[in-house]
Amino acid sequence: MTVDRLVLAFAGLMVLVSVALTVWVSPYFAWFTVFIGANMLQSAFTGLCPAAVVFRKLGIKPGPAF
Structure with missing residues (x-):
């Protein structure tokens, strides 16, 4: 499974x-639901996703670059 x-x-x-x-x-x-939605919204605009950073540090492979 890829990071995305x-x-x-x-x-x-x-x-x-x-x-x-x-x-x-x-x-x-x-x-908590509001926080999750706000985090998803800011991630869509900034490209910064704290969960993705953590998953990459755990060694999860990034997806293919298109």
């Missing part, structure tokens, strides 16, 4: 976890 696909999978997993926490634990976990 792993970042998408990780973001999707975090959104699902945050929604579950919001439903079953506390409505304040909705802020």
